[in-house]
Structure formats: structure tokens, C-alpha cells
Amino acid sequence: MNYSIAIDGPAGAGKSTIAKLIARRIGFIYVDTGAMYRAIALYFLRKGIDGHDVAAVAAECPNIHVALSYDEEGKQQVILNDENVTPYIRAEEVGRMASVTAAIPEVRAALLELQRDMARTSDVLMDGRDIGTHVLPDASLKIYLTASSAVRARRRYDELRMKGEDCSLEQIEKDIIERDRQDMSREIAPLKQAEDAILVDSSHMTIDEVADAVIAEFEKIK
Ligand code: DC
Numbered sequence: 001m002n003y004s005i006a007i008d009g010p011a012g013a014g015k016s017t018i019a020k021l022i023a024r025r026i027g028f029i030y031v032d033t034g035a036m037y038r039a040i041a042l043y044f045l046r047k048g049i050d051g052h053d054v055a056a057v058a059a060e061c062p063n064i065h066v067a068l069s070y071d072e073e074g075k076q077q078v079i080l081n082d083e084n085v086t087p088y089i090r091a092e093e094v095g096r097m098a099s100v101t102a103a104i105p106e107v108r109a110a111l112l113e114l115q116r117d118m119a120r121t122s123d124v125l126m127d128g129r130d131i132g133t134h135v136l137p138d139a140s141l142k143i144y145l146t147a148s149s150a151v152r153a154r155r156r157y158d159e160l161r162m163k164g165e166d167c168s169l170e171q172i173e174k175d176i177i178e179r180d181r182q183d184m185s186r187e188i189a190p191l192k193q194a195e196d197a198i199l200v201d202s203s204h205m206t207i208d209e210v211a212d213a214v215i216a217e218f219e220k221i222k
Contacts, residue, residue: 003028003123005218006131009145010191011095011179012152014202014210015127018145021211023125024074026218031068031118032076033128033135034098036111038089039066039080041097051100058106066111068118092175099179102129103186129183132194141218142197145210149176151203 005028007015016032023030041051043064049056067079077086088094101107115135118124126135132142147155153173160167183191193199198217202210 002119002121003141003218003222004119004136004139005125005214006136006139006142006194006197007125007127007145007214008129008132008143008191008194008197009127010152010176010183011099012156012176013145013147014155014207015145017207018202018210018214019125019127021207022214025211025215026125028123028125029070029118030076031115031124031126033111033115033126033131035076035078035086035089036066036068036114037098037102037107038094039078039085040064040107040110041094041101042085042089043080044101045094045097051097054104057101057104061106061110064110066114068114096175096179099182103182103188105188108188129191130189132197133192134189137194141214141221142194143200143214143217144193144197145200145202147201147203149173149180152176 005022007019009015016034019032020030044051044057044060047060049060051057065081069077069079071077077084078089079085112135115126119126119136128135132139132144150173153169153176156172156176157167157169180191200210200213
């Protein structure tokens with residue numbers, strides 16, 4: 001039997017940083033499901049398709065194939081129709097589009113089996129919005145990782161400034177709140193804490209403190 005750890009939570013809570021760190025420490029495969037939704041969003045952006053046009057998005061889904069691979073350092077690479085799109089999916093507009101198109105059932109259906117298959121064949125640490133509630137309802141451990149919108153905006157702001165990008169803290173917080181609203185209010189697989197998930201609020205915790213807390217929970221059930 002494989003172990004699976006589900007980490008869900010809102011945008012900017014630090015899921016991927018923490019998940020990567022934990023996966024390395026315990027030797028699990030890290031599956032970033034947000035990257036898969038971002039790859040699909042990139043497809044629609046490139047095609048100039050309006051993400052709110054449900055019929056157009058649904059009609060394109062059979063033409064979209066997303067796969068994951070891992071490079072020699074173990075870093076996840078996202079493949080969109082045979083092209084490695086990993087360098088292009090982190091832009092803000094891709095994240096915004098991902099949140100819009102992720103609400104469309106055909107988009108979610110295109111990724112669900114791929115995500116479940118990965119958990120069937122390996123010990124995985126999977127992060128996203130609906131992993132504990134929908135993708136892996138029987139995950140060995142479920143964490144709901146959150147932080148206040150002010151703290152999440154500040155972290156994102158610092159990250160962008162480090163990259164030399166010009167941005168406004170106020171606008172980033174507005175975007176984060178809008179993304180939360182969109183991800184939490186959609187009809188299909190909305191972001192919410194699973195009943196059996198452990199709540200971790202990272203607002204006043206360091207990355208290492210969060211990783212240690214999650215690993216301590218994993219040790220208890222292992
Ligand atoms: O975690 P992220 O910012 O890379 O995710 C981008 C968007 O993809 C997010 O706003 C909502 C969607 N998403 C989702 O609906 N379900 C997931 N399991 C992961 C991401």
C-alpha cells in the first residue's frame with residue numbers, strides 16, 4: 001500500500017514550498033496539481049479562448065493532454081501536448097486563468113484520473129484545492145494549510161520584488177481575495193477543509209516549523 005499526503009489550501013499559503021521540502025525529507029513524489037491547471041490555462045491563453053466561455057473551454061478539452069515528468073533533480077515538469085511548459089506557467093495571468101477554467105467540469109475531469117493514478121503507484125505528497133475532499137478522499141494524512149490574506153499577499157509581494165518585478169501590495173491582496181472567492185465558491189470540487197484534515201495556519205510560522213509540524217503528524221500515522 002502507498003502512503004499519500006494531501007495538502008490543500010488557498011493561493012499563497014506556501015503549499016508548494018512546504019510540500020516540496022517535506023517530499024524531499026520523507027522521500028515522496030511531490031505532485032503539484034495547480035501546475036496541471038496552469039498548463040491547461042496556458043493552452044487557453046495561447047489560443048485566445050475566453051476562460052468564462054464554458055462551451056468553448058469544454059469543446060477544447062479533448063485536444064489537451066497534460067502529463068507530468070521529473071527531471072534529474074526530481075523537479076516536476078509539466079508537459080502540455082508534448083511541450084514542456086514548466087517555464088511559462090508561473091505568470092500571474094496564468095494563475096488567474098487557471099482559477100477561472102478550473103471551475104469547468106471538463107477541465108477537472110481531464111486531470112482527475114491522472115492525479116489518482118499517481119497516488120496509486122507511488123507514495124505521493126499532493127497539493128491543490130480539492131485533494132483531501134475529492135481527488136484522494138482516503139489519503140493517509142490531510143493538511144489544510146492557510147494563512148491570513150495579508151500575510152499571503154506580503155509573501156507574494158516579497159517574492160515578486162525579489163525577482164525585480166514592479167507590483168502593488170494592495171493589488172496583490174485584492175487578487176488573492178478574489179482567487180479565494182472563486183476557488184471556494186465554484187460548484188465543482190470547491191476549496192474547503194476536509195472534515196478529517198488538520199488545520200495549519202502558517203501566518204506566524206516559518207517554513208521549517210510548518211514542515212516539522214506536518215512531518216510530526218505523518219510520523220503519528222505511519
Ligand atoms: O496552486 P496554484 O496557484 O498553482 O493553482 C492555480 C489554480 O488552479 C487555483 O487558483 C485553482 C486551480 N486548482 C484547482 O482548482 N484544484 C487544484 N487541485 C489545484 C489548483
